[in-house]
Amino acid sequence: YIYMNLSWQAEIWAQMRDNGIRRGDLASAAGVTPEYVSMVLNQKRNPAGAETRFRAALQKLIDAKE
Numbered sequence: 001y002i003y004m005n006l007s008w009q010a011e012i013w014a015q016m017r018d019n020g021i022r023r024g025d026l027a028s029a030a031g032v033t034p035e036y037v038s039m040v041l042n043q044k045r046n047p048a049g050a051e052t053r054f055r056a057a058l059q060k061l062i063d064a065k066e
Contacts, residue, residue, distance in 0.1 A: 008051045009041045012058060021061050029057035 027034040030053050039045040
């Protein structure tokens with residue numbers, strides 16, 4: 001899938017949906033709480049390094065499903 005003109009947060013939500021990955025799964029893989037995942041992905045927080053951390057965690061979860 002190619003997601004054009006979406007924020008990285010929207011891209012993560014879409015990839016989670018497409019791969020059946022829940023917020024809690026991503027939180028565990030990223031070492032954060034599900035509430036923190038929501039805050040970041042809903043753009044209420046924008047911590048340095050979050051995009052890299054969340055993308056890596058999501059990729060790890062997707063790879064584990066294959």
